[in-house]
Amino acid sequence: MAKSLNFIIEKCTGCHQCELACSGMNDGIFNQDLSRIRIFMLTEEGKNVPYACIQCEEAWCMHACPVEAIKLNRDTGAKVLSDAVCVGCKVCTIACPYGTVMYHPSSGKVVKCDLCDGDEDGPACVASCPTSAIEFIDLSAA
Amino acid sequence: MSWAKRSLRVNLSAGTCTEEPTNMEWAAQYLGQRGLATKYLTEEVDPKVDPLSPENKLIIATGPLTGTNASTAGRWSVITKSPLTGAVACSNSGGFFGGELKNAGWDMIIFEGKSPKPVYLHINNDKTELLPADDYWGKTVWETEPAIKEKHGDPNMKVASIGGAGESGVLYAAVVNDMDRAAGRSGVGAVMGSKNLKAIGVRGTKGVQVRDPRAFMKATNEGKKILEENEVTGTGLPTYGTNVLMNVINETGALPTHNFREVQFQDASKISGEAMHEEGPDGHKNLVRNGACFACTIQCQRVSKVNPNHWTVKDKPQYQGESGGLEYENAWSLGADTGVGDLDAVTFTNFLCNEHGMDPISHGATVAAAMELFEEGAITEEQVGFSLKFGDAEALVKITEMTGKGVGFGKDIGMGSKRLCEKYGRPEFSMTVKGQEFPAYDPRGIQGMGLAYATSNRGACHLRGYTVSSEIFGIPEKSDPQVTEGKAGLVKAFQDATAVVDSVGLCVFTTFAWGMPEIQPQIQAAVEGEYSVDELLKIGERIWNLERQFNLAAGVSPSEDTLPKRLLTEGAKSGPSQGKVAMLDQMLPAYYEARGWGKDGIPTSETLSRLGL
Numbered sequence: 001m002a003k004s005l006n007f008i009i010e011k012c013t014g015c016h017q018c019e020l021a022c023s024g025m026n027d028g029i030f031n032q033d034l035s036r037i038r039i040f041m042l043t044e045e046g047k048n049v050p051y052a053c054i055q056c057e058e059a060w061c062m063h064a065c066p067v068e069a070i071k072l073n074r075d076t077g078a079k080v081l082s083d084a085v086c087v088g089c090k091v092c093t094i095a096c097p098y099g100t101v102m103y104h105p106s107s108g109k110v111v112k113c114d115l116c117d118g119d120e121d122g123p124a125c126v127a128s129c130p131t132s133a134i135e136f137i138d139l140s141a142a
Numbered sequence: 143m144s145w146a147k148r149s150l151r152v153n154l155s156a157g158t159c160t161e162e163p164t165n166m167e168w169a170a171q172y173l174g175q176r177g178l179a180t181k182y183l184t185e186e187v188d189p190k191v192d193p194l195s196p197e198n199k200l201i202i203a204t205g206p207l208t209g210t211n212a213s214t215a216g217r218w219s220v221i222t223k224s225p226l227t228g229a230v231a232c233s234n235s236g237g238f239f240g241g242e243l244k245n246a247g248w249d250m251i252i253f254e255g256k257s258p259k260p261v262y263l264h265i266n267n268d269k270t271e272l273l274p275a276d277d278y279w280g281k282t283v284w285e286t287e288p289a290i291k292e293k294h295g296d297p298n299m300k301v302a303s304i305g306g307a308g309e310s311g312v313l314y315a316a317v318v319n320d321m322d323r324a325a326g327r328s329g330v331g332a333v334m335g336s337k338n339l340k341a342i343g344v345r346g347t348k349g350v351q352v353r354d355p356r357a358f359m360k361a362t363n364e365g366k367k368i369l370e371e372n373e374v375t376g377t378g379l380p381t382y383g384t385n386v387l388m389n390v391i392n393e394t395g396a397l398p399t400h401n402f403r404e405v406q407f408q409d410a411s412k413i414s415g416e417a418m419h420e421e422g423p424d425g426h427k428n429l430v431r432n433g434a435c436f437a438c439t440i441q442c443q444r445v446s447k448v449n450p451n452h453w454t455v456k457d458k459p460q461y462q463g464e465s466g467g468l469e470y471e472n473a474w475s476l477g478a479d480t481g482v483g484d485l486d487a488v489t490f491t492n493f494l495c496n497e498h499g500m501d502p503i504s505h506g507a508t509v510a511a512a513m514e515l516f517e518e519g520a521i522t523e524e525q526v527g528f529s530l531k532f533g534d535a536e537a538l539v540k541i542t543e544m545t546g547k548g549v550g551f552g553k554d555i556g557m558g559s560k561r562l563c564e565k566y567g568r569p570e571f572s573m574t575v576k577g578q579e580f581p582a583y584d585p586r587g588i589q590g591m592g593l594a595y596a597t598s599n600r601g602a603c604h605l606r607g608y609t610v611s612s613e614i615f616g617i618p619e620k621s622d623p624q625v626t627e628g629k630a631g632l633v634k635a636f637q638d639a640t641a642v643v644d645s646v647g648l649c650v651f652t653t654f655a656w657g658m659p660e661i662q663p664q665i666q667a668a669v670e671g672e673y674s675v676d677e678l679l680k681i682g683e684r685i686w687n688l689e690r691q692f693n694l695a696a697g698v699s700p701s702e703d704t705l706p707k708r709l710l711t712e713g714a715k716s717g718p719s720q721g722k723v724a725m726l727d728q729m730l731p732a733y734y735e736a737r738g739w740g741k742d743g744i745p746t747s748e749t750l751s752r753l754g755l
Binding site: 017020025028031046128 | 210238438
């Protein structure tokens with residue numbers, strides 16, 4: 001299985017519900033700066049661009065990590081970060097060509113999307129999006 | 143929980159920023175935002191104070207749900223004494239500023255005194271500082287906001303600022319955030335300008351904690367589902383925005399036009415929500431897309447573009463991009479009320495109002511009054527500088543630019559319709575209550591709105607008791623718009639419920655789909671203490687009476703609970719309500735009774751003590 005989030009930029013209205021759902025579910029607090037998904041707002045172009053880890057096959061972040069804090073979940077294809085193992089060196093943020101491993105402002109470590117690893121309802125952001133701009137897709141089926 | 147439990151007091155005279163605990167006892171009694179800040183205002187400000195003097199205070203307030211994932215929970219308010227009405231002002235805005243302020247860990251900012259020089263407040267979580275605004279004073283909102291973000295090198299910063307209108311004391315100047323969202327009404331921007339406060343720039347990364355996150359998310363998700371399935375909040379508003387009302391209200395015979403001389407506008411369809419969707423012969427479409435405020439799943443915002451070939455923007459590339467499009471109120475005031483049926487000109491004029499920071503409702507309505515003064519010969523071409531007739535789009539644009547910049551006859555327009563019409567000897571042309579201009583519903587066609595306008599604590603306003611919901615849409619129950627019976631109780635119920643919604647940090651548009659039983663679980667899971675539906679409505683009533691008490695002490699007499707003579711004596715000229723006047727006298731005594739006030743409109747001591755006031 002290789003699952004991933006997929007973003008339909010045209011549908012995003014910039015409400016930030018996905019960021020609030022992500023931090024609410026994973027951290028128990030509503031904080032956009034903790035979210036593993038972010039909306040980049042291009043106000044002048046009238047566009048909002050959601051971005052998060054696309055669970056790429058190459059997984060540069062996983063290979064770059066010196067302490068093996070990022071592991072592959074073979075059921076979903078997600079690259080899952082262990083906060084307990086992470087030492088906050090941030091090499092993964094440099095290795096990721098998409099810029100989707102995020103700084104965590106208070107712990108000094110990093111966070112990344114793990115597709116809400118293990119949650120039977122699927123990723124919280126997908127369920128929270130009022131316009132279905134975020135899809136949860138199975139790449140192996142394509 | 144869900145409160146930051148601290149507020150920031152900024153003494154502009156002394157140049158100090160001081161942290162203090164938010165009064166949680168008051169928060170329990172008044173919820174937050176509109177209610178809580180009004181409590182602070184009544185405790186700290188003499189109601190008789192000159193609104194533009196240093197003794198007045200300006201309070202920026204969030205609610206307990208602001209910054210959470212409850213749908214529409216990005217609301218914030220500006221509370222002060224209004225220079226337009228002399229009554230309490232509470233102007234509510236969306237966008238992203240409110241959520242950011244809460245995320246920085248502040249419930250409220252209380253501005254007091256007056257800065258000797260132009261300043262702006264910079265907040266980055268715990269760091270708070272007043273900085274010189276010499277570089278920004280004289281600049282528009284559209285120039286100031288990006289310049290402040292650039293200075294601090296942070297595109298994620300959120301800014302609320304005033305433009306030329308607030309600086310020059312336009313009595314209906316707004317505080318504008320996120321370029322095109324505004325705390326628009328009652329001249330809160332003029333108070334900010336009088337304090338030499340140009341802007342507030344805030345960045346917050348602390349997050350907002352609720353009492354029970356899982357229960358809260360369950361409650362908010364259920365609420366979101368109801369909004370999604372509701373016809374108005376799930377389909378009508380996202381597709382057509384508030385301007386879906388233009389054709390509906392015109393057909394009802396309640397669309398005031400030509401300064402309320404008539405109740406139906408021949409060009410209504412040309413400036414309607416539907417027209418914004420239409421592609422013109424050259425392929426241009428006014429509406430680019432819909433947008434959302436912070437955490438909003440209704441997403442009614444219009445992102446619009448003026449046709450680049452239109453005369454308003456042809457040689458002005460800075461106005462050819464996307465920006466906040468027409469709401470129903472603005473399309474009405476700048477269009478129908480002035481008799482202008484040119485969608486591009488009205489959209490452009492709305493851009494100008496955002497850019498210069500002024501309330502498009504009051505502005506359009508004041509221009510409409512000026513047009514009547516002009517046509518009746520009370521003001522002349524020499525005084526204005528050009529002809530100012532109904533339907534003249536070029537004159538509308540010109541006078542708007544002059545008002546925003548505070549030059550020429552624009553200075554007279556900036557006084558608002560009441561003072562303008564008094565100055566030129568025809569006070570009867572001013573369509574105002576307590577000095578504030580009417581919004582877009584003619585009470586001759588929707589009787590309940592007449593009572594709502596007459597009794598609104600901030601002067602004529604549709605957002606203090608929106609009985610249009612019931613009288614036109616049948617939400618929660620249909621009532622006949624031409625009937626006065628039962629409207630007293632209806633208006634009171636809407637006023638009290640709206641006070642709760644405004645105070646908790648939600649958008650009033652949710653109430654098309656949510657009643658208090660849908661809102662209560664969201665509040666309950668977020669804050670400490672027990673809140674039943676009845677308790678919440680009692681809080682709403684308490685807030686209403688507190689505002690009333692402030693106004694009475696300020697010298698706003700119950701005799702001002704009335705409507706302009708035109709609406710009380712001149713019948714509607716066409717439509718389903720032809721011949722009807724606003725029958726306020728049939729509703730007002732019943733309203734005072736329903737409120738537990740004396741026949742003189744003053745709350746009885748029993749009522750006050752029942753509400754703990």
